Amino acid sequence: MEFLDKAADVLIIGGGAAGCYAAITLAEEHPKLSVLLVDKAGIKRSGCLAAGVNALNAYITPGHTPEDYADYAAKDAAGIVRDDLLLTMSRGLNEVTRRMEELGLVILKDEAGQYVSRGWRNLKINGENIKPLLAAAVRRCPNVEVLEHVSAVDYLQADDGAVTGAWGVGVRQDKVYFLQAKAVICATGGAAGLYRPNHPGSSRHKMWYSPFNTGAGYAMGLRAGAEMTTFEMRFIALRCKDTIAPTGTLAQGVGAAQVNAAGERYQHKYGNTTSERLYAVVSENLAGRGPCYLETEGITEAQQDSLERAYLNMAPAQTMKWRETGLGPASANVEVEGSEPYVVGGHTASGYWIDAARATTLPGLFAAGDVAGGCPQKYVTGAFVEGKIAAQSAAAYAAERPGAALSAAARERIRTRIETLLTPPAASPLFTVESLEEAMQQVMDEYAGGITAGYRYTEKQLGLAARHIERLTRLSENLRAADGYGLVQLFELQERLLICRVLIEHLKARRETRWHAFAENLDYPGTNPALEKYVNSRLSDGKVQIIYRDLVKRGDRYEHQH
Amino acid sequence: MSISIEPEKCVGCGRCTEVCPGNLLEMTAGKAAIREVRDCWGCTACVKECPRDAIFYYLSADLGGAGGRLYAHDTAVSLTWQLRLPDGSEQEIIVAKNKANAY
Ligand SMILES: Cc1cc2nc3c(=O)[nH]c(=O)nc-3n(C[C@H](O)[C@H](O)[C@H](O)COP(=O)(O)OP(=O)(O)OC[C@H]3O[C@@H](n4cnc5c(N)ncnc54)[C@H](O)[C@@H]3O)c2cc1C
Ligand code: SF4
Ligand code: SF4
Numbered sequence: 001m002e003f004l005d006k007a008a009d010v011l012i013i014g015g016g017a018a019g020c021y022a023a024i025t026l027a028e029e030h031p032k033l034s035v036l037l038v039d040k041a042g043i044k045r046s047g048c049l050a051a052g053v054n055a056l057n058a059y060i061t062p063g064h065t066p067e068d069y070a071d072y073a074a075k076d077a078a079g080i081v082r083d084d085l086l087l088t089m090s091r092g093l094n095e096v097t098r099r100m101e102e103l104g105l106v107i108l109k110d111e112a113g114q115y116v117s118r119g120w121r122n123l124k125i126n127g128e129n130i131k132p133l134l135a136a137a138v139r140r141c142p143n144v145e146v147l148e149h150v151s152a153v154d155y156l157q158a159d160d161g162a163v164t165g166a167w168g169v170g171v172r173q174d175k176v177y178f179l180q181a182k183a184v185i186c187a188t189g190g191a192a193g194l195y196r197p198n199h200p201g202s203s204r205h206k207m208w209y210s211p212f213n214t215g216a217g218y219a220m221g222l223r224a225g226a227e228m229t230t231f232e233m234r235f236i237a238l239r240c241k242d243t244i245a246p247t248g249t250l251a252q253g254v255g256a257a258q259v260n261a262a263g264e265r266y267q268h269k270y271g272n273t274t275s276e277r278l279y280a281v282v283s284e285n286l287a288g289r290g291p292c293y294l295e296t297e298g299i300t301e302a303q304q305d306s307l308e309r310a311y312l313n314m315a316p317a318q319t320m321k322w323r324e325t326g327l328g329p330a331s332a333n334v335e336v337e338g339s340e341p342y343v344v345g346g347h348t349a350s351g352y353w354i355d356a357a358r359a360t361t362l363p364g365l366f367a368a369g370d371v372a373g374g375c376p377q378k379y380v381t382g383a384f385v386e387g388k389i390a391a392q393s394a395a396a397y398a399a400e401r402p403g404a405a406l407s408a409a410a411r412e413r414i415r416t417r418i419e420t421l422l423t424p425p426a427a428s429p430l431f432t433v434e435s436l437e438e439a440m441q442q443v444m445d446e447y448a449g450g451i452t453a454g455y456r457y458t459e460k461q462l463g464l465a466a467r468h469i470e471r472l473t474r475l476s477e478n479l480r481a482a483d484g485y486g487l488v489q490l491f492e493l494q495e496r497l498l499i500c501r502v503l504i505e506h507l508k509a510r511r512e513t514r515w516h517a518f519a520e521n522l523d524y525p526g527t528n529p530a531l532e533k534y535v536n537s538r539l540s541d542g543k544v545q546i547i548y549r550d551l552v553k554r555g556d557r558y559e560h561q562h
Numbered sequence: 563m564s565i566s567i568e569p570e571k572c573v574g575c576g577r578c579t580e581v582c583p584g585n586l587l588e589m590t591a592g593k594a595a596i597r598e599v600r601d602c603w604g605c606t607a608c609v610k611e612c613p614r615d616a617i618f619y620y621l622s623a624d625l626g627g628a629g630g631r632l633y634a635h636d637t638a639v640s641l642t643w644q645l646r647l648p649d650g651s652e653q654e655i656i657v658a659k660n661k662a663n664a665y
Contacts, residue, residue, distance in 0.1 A: 045581040045607035054663065108662035118665070126662045128641060149585060171585045199624050205584075205603045206564065206625060212584040212603070242625045253665025306664035309657050312643055316606050316632060317564075320621060323645050323653060324630045485585070485597070 008036035009398045011181035015039035016047030018369025019187035020134040021387035027141030030395045035144040040151035043135040052128035052314040057379035066090030073377040082374035084557045092385035104133045128313040151488045158404040163365035182398035190344030190370040191215025196445035208237040208339045217371035219495035227353040227361040227538045229373040232506035234341035235348045241335035245315035256294040279516035293333035304330040346370035358390035366390040443468040456520040505544040509535045564604035571616035578608035610636045
């Protein structure tokens, strides 16, 4: 294993939607700063955007205001959102959209040159190449160096706790990098792979969220003492059966309603928030009225044709399925199912506890995109806005910091840890990364509200889940790796185990059912007004400490008390 | 389990190994190989990237697959998807890059 050093004014960890946009912003607004962007994969197709996206889900159309968007997101999340974050995000949506169009994204326009919207907050696009366009823009930035196929493992910290960089492991070459910077932006996305997926066997990674976003940013933050918020607002996607392809295109695009096996429309019985649409399917299935479908039968051939293309631009498996079976959406309704739960701050409100400048509770560390909390429904354009705000804040911070040198002792600790992990075990090991991951997913599935539990759990079950996760964490400490790729897999497992541990404590702390399915606590089936608060957490002396915080409402602006 | 590499078509250019978001593809003895096929997300980035049609996408059995193979040719103006069905028939769908989705 080779140990290498790199330094820059600003380090961006994760070159997805938020990280790439942060890099582009720093190049435009601070061309004299040196920027290092590190990603575990190649940025052309890394992260959520790999296959392409269907629409820009967040945009303020004429006649609407950023306040409308914030109100909508607050209602969908039953009030557990940060209004200051939602507003600062919503106000930037249209500007980043215009910029993305300049970078080459095709957005549908009418004859008058106005964007064509889908509903009041979505724009129709060709999103297949959104990631290659972003990556190409980043590569044109003269002050941005891109380091690919290096997975960040932990932050580097100064004595006062300030974040001064990160270290990571080469996935393809056996190299460890010490990446030092004056300011750091975390943009590693959310966490998938915590729960047993829809297809645990040969298609175990055929999931909605990127299976390669393993929650590194959450785990790194927790280990460094950062405060997190709202992990318990899990995101569970309602998707086309088997292909796990998006359903919004069918529901909003051709106006397909949900129907059960008897062809009855049932949505009105359950409400129409994101979690209620999923809860409706779960409930119909539990009542023996499944499977559930989106009622597409009877759409025109021309509509079917357009849908096939739309799916090829984001989820080709769906088009393939229609073609292979010879049963397109015009001739057969599309069956739907719920995915396994994820922790993802771009859809729900889980992630770093930040201020409006996207500063975390650790000096020098900023967060943007799915890894940042408090601001749900930001989607790809919201991730861009947060990347931009975080870039501006990080630049201002970096201008005032001399930058700290990594101590010889810290360097030695990391080196020793890596060398220990690479030492072959004395006897052939009983457990592997794979077997512990499987066990973790099974525990979460059965005891912490996974698919087989109908997303429901009790306090007693959460207690069992916590005990098992503790056991698996202990077992994971004996695992060893053979090379860089193996090390990264081992670190990913440990990240996920830590996130599971914190998630369970969050689920326990919200003694109510504020969101059906997303956090369905069978011991507390109703809402509790006393819990109109954020559930936050941090690790302190190795223990998960839960902090309840008051809601930040319209007109308020939260500030960290450093 | 979603992609398969046809070694006889692979010319070893390495392009697919650059784009996999999970670093699943690597070069072994001059040919591309997947580390663990169960870890594939099915994003088709590698399918689009391969200049030789050496990688195809398929639906595995647990996803309801029936043996079709999906190839893609990526050019500056369009993405052409080619589906080869087990009965030997072929279907093609061309998606223009300058056209937005209708839905
Ligand atoms: C399948 C799918 C479809 C979607 N469709 C739409 C849509 O149609 N419209 C819409 O508006 N939104 C859509 N979204 C949401 C949108 O894609 C995300 O909100 C957005 O990509 C989040 O940006 P991000 O930068 O936080 O995460 P990502 O874009 O996923 O980027 C995270 C990056 O961090 C890297 N990374 C992770 N861990 C590490 C580590 N340890 N070290 C270094 N790098 C690391 C990853 O490789 C990745 O490049 C979709 C999401 C998914 C999953
Ligand atoms: S389809 Fe995507 S995840 Fe699967 S091997 Fe190809 S690039 Fe990697
Ligand atoms: S891109 Fe195609 S030809 Fe090039 S290495 Fe990969 S499989 Fe082989």
